[in-house]
Amino acid sequence: MAAASVTPPGSLDLLxxxxxxxLLGTKLEDKYLCSACKNVLRRPFQAQCGHRYCSFCLSSILSSGPQSCAACVHEGIYEEGVSxxxxxxxxxxxxxxxxVESLPAVCPSEGCSWKGTLKDYESCHEGQCPFMLTECPACKGLVRLxxxxxxxxxxxxxxSLSCxxxxxxxxxxxxxxxxxxxxxxxxxxxxCGKKKIAREKFQDHVRACGRCRVPCRFHAVGCPEMVESEQQPEHEAQRLQEHLALLLGVLLEAGRPPGDSRLLLRPGEGALEAGTPSRVAELLQRCEALERxxxxxxxxxxxxxxxVERVAVTAEACGRQHxxxxxxxxxxxxxxxxxxxSIGLKDLAMADLEQKVLEMEASTFDGVFIWKISDFSRKRQExxxxxxxxxxxxxxxxxxxxxxxxxxxxLNGDGTGRGTHLSLFFVLMRGPHDALLRWPFNQKVRAGLPRRACVPGRWAAGLSRAPRCGSR
Structure with missing residues (x-):
C-alpha cells in the first residue's frame, strides 16, 4: 500500500x-500504545519506521518539521533515512x-458503572459521563458533571443571588x-415598637415618632441625656441653666487665647459666675451664628x-452590567x-468517507485480486x-x-511457520449483501505468487504455489 499523507486531524483530535x-478492562499489549505519550492509541498513524503514534502526538511532533523517531533511538534500531x-x-x-476500538473499556470516573468498547466510549460516553469531575466556572471547585x-x-x-x-x-x-x-x-x-420600617425611611420615622429616644439637642456641648422626641421641650425647659452653662463654657473655651488656662466655669455650682445683659446678648448672637x-x-x-448615593447607584448598575x-x-x-x-465530528465523518473511497478504488468485483505489497523489505523487518x-x-x-x-x-510466518515461511490467510468479511448470498461459504479459493516471465513487462501464464498458504 502506498504511504498516504497525514490528513490534518480535527479540532477534537488536537485537544x-x-x-x-x-480505561481498558483487560491487560494491555505494548502494540496498542503510542510511542510518544505511552497511552492507548487514538486515531493511530504509522510512521515509515513502523512505530505508531496518536494523531495528536504526531501533529505535535511534526509541528516544527521532520524529526528523528525517538522510539527507534531508544530501542537501538535507528536507521538513517528510515527512522x-x-x-x-x-x-x-x-x-x-x-x-484498538474493539478493546473492552470501563469508565474511570469513580461511581460510574459504564462498560463497553473504546469506540463506544469515545463516541457516546467520553466527556458526557455524569460522574466526571469538571471545574465550576464560578468558584473553580471540582463538581460532577x-x-x-x-x-x-x-x-x-x-x-449570583437577589436580595x-x-x-x-x-x-x-x-x-x-x-x-x-x-x-x-x-x-x-x-x-413605638413598629416593625418592618425600610432603612431608607427609618430616619423620617424617628423624626416623626414621639416615642423614639434621641440625643438631646445640646449633646454636642456636653448634655448626655437621651429623651423621647415629644419630651424634648420639657427637658430643655428643666435643664435650661445647665444647657446655658455648657454652652457658655464651650464658647469661652473657643474664644480664650492659647495658653490661658483660667477656670471660666464652675460646673459644680450649676450656675453662671457672672452675667450681664450685654454679655448674654453677645452669647445669643454667637449661638445664632453657630446655628447658621x-x-x-x-x-x-x-x-x-x-x-454618594448617586455614585453608589451608578456603581451598582456598572456591576450588574459587568x-x-x-x-x-x-x-x-x-x-x-x-x-x-461539531466540526470535529464532521472531520471524523469526512476521514471515514475518504477511507471508504480509497478502499472502493482498490477493490475489484470479479473475484480476481492482485495484491502488490510495496516496500516489502521494510514491512518484513517490522x-x-x-x-x-x-x-x-x-x-x-x-x-x-x-x-x-x-x-x-x-511476512515472517505464523504459527509453526514463523521465521521460515510466508503465511497467507483468506479472510471472509461482513459484506453489505450477505443476506442475499448462500451460506456457509463453500467456494474454492486459489492463491499464488506470480512469476515474472523472461520478457520484461509481462507476466508468466502459470502460478507458482506459495511455500505455505493457509485459508480461513
Whole structure:
C-alpha cells in the first residue's frame, strides 16, 4: 500500500492525546500504545519506521518539521533515512485503529458503572459521563458533571443571588454585609415598637415618632441625656441653666487665647459666675451664628449624601452590567466549544468517507485480486521485530453483489511457520449483501505468487504455489 499523507486531524483530535490506560478492562499489549505519550492509541498513524503514534502526538511532533523517531533511538534500531518522522511518509493505521476500538473499556470516573468498547466510549460516553469531575466556572471547585447545574443554582458560593428586599444582585458570601446597608432592609422602632420600617425611611420615622429616644439637642456641648422626641421641650425647659452653662463654657473655651488656662466655669455650682445683659446678648448672637453655620454644614452634608448615593447607584448598575457581560461571554464560549465539537465530528465523518473511497478504488468485483505489497523489505523487518506481524489487503468482491473478502499476510510466518515461511490467510468479511448470498461459504479459493516471465513487462501464464498458504 502506498504511504498516504497525514490528513490534518480535527479540532477534537488536537485537544486529545491517547486514551488513558485506566480505561481498558483487560491487560494491555505494548502494540496498542503510542510511542510518544505511552497511552492507548487514538486515531493511530504509522510512521515509515513502523512505530505508531496518536494523531495528536504526531501533529505535535511534526509541528516544527521532520524529526528523528525517538522510539527507534531508544530501542537501538535507528536507521538513517528510515527512522524519520515526516508528514509525507506517515499514514493512518486503520487496522490498528479497528483493533484498538474493539478493546473492552470501563469508565474511570469513580461511581460510574459504564462498560463497553473504546469506540463506544469515545463516541457516546467520553466527556458526557455524569460522574466526571469538571471545574465550576464560578468558584473553580471540582463538581460532577451530572451535579453541575444543581451546584450552580443552589450550592456554589459564588453564584449570583437577589436580595429579597431590594432585588439587588449579590453573592451569598456578601449577603450579610449587604443587609447592613440595604435601603429596603426592615428595621424595628425601639420607641413605638413598629416593625418592618425600610432603612431608607427609618430616619423620617424617628423624626416623626414621639416615642423614639434621641440625643438631646445640646449633646454636642456636653448634655448626655437621651429623651423621647415629644419630651424634648420639657427637658430643655428643666435643664435650661445647665444647657446655658455648657454652652457658655464651650464658647469661652473657643474664644480664650492659647495658653490661658483660667477656670471660666464652675460646673459644680450649676450656675453662671457672672452675667450681664450685654454679655448674654453677645452669647445669643454667637449661638445664632453657630446655628447658621451648622445649617449650612447640614445642607452640605445632605448634598454629599445624595452624591454618594448617586455614585453608589451608578456603581451598582456598572456591576450588574459587568455580570451580564460575563454571562454573555460564558454563553458564547460554550457555543464555540459546541461548534468545535461539531466540526470535529464532521472531520471524523469526512476521514471515514475518504477511507471508504480509497478502499472502493482498490477493490475489484470479479473475484480476481492482485495484491502488490510495496516496500516489502521494510514491512518484513517490522514483522520480524514483532511491531507489525500482519498486514491486510484492501477488500475485494466475488461480484458486484457477492461475497466481501480480503487477505491477511504474515511476512515472517505464523504459527509453526514463523521465521521460515510466508503465511497467507483468506479472510471472509461482513459484506453489505450477505443476506442475499448462500451460506456457509463453500467456494474454492486459489492463491499464488506470480512469476515474472523472461520478457520484461509481462507476466508468466502459470502460478507458482506459495511455500505455505493457509485459508480461513
Amino acid at each position: 486529545q492525546p491517547g486514551f488513558s490506560k485506566t 524519520i518522522l515526516e508528514s509525507s511518509s506517515a499514514f493512518p493505521d486503520n487496522a490498528a485503529r479497528r483493533e 451530572g451535579e453541575k447545574e444543581h451546584h450552580l443554582e443552589h450550592q456554589c458560593p459564588e453564584r 429579597r428586599h431590594c432585588r439587588a444582585p449579590c453573592s451569598p458570601a456578601d449577603m450579610k454585609a449587604h443587609h447592613q446597608i440595604c435601603p429596603k432592609f426592615p428595621l424595628t422602632c425601639d420607641g 453655620k451648622t445649617a449650612t454644614f447640614e445642607n452640605i452634608v445632605c448634598v454629599l449624601n445624595r452624591e 455580570r451580564l457581560d460575563q454571562d454573555r461571554i460564558e454563553a458564547l464560549s460554550n457555543k464555540v466549544q459546541q461548534l468545535e465539537r 514483522a520480524v521485530a514483532g511491531r507489525t506481524p500482519a498486514i491486510f489487503s484492501p477488500a475485494f468482491y466475488t461480484s458486484r453483489y457477492g461475497y466481501k473478502m480480503c487477505l491477511r499476510a504474515y
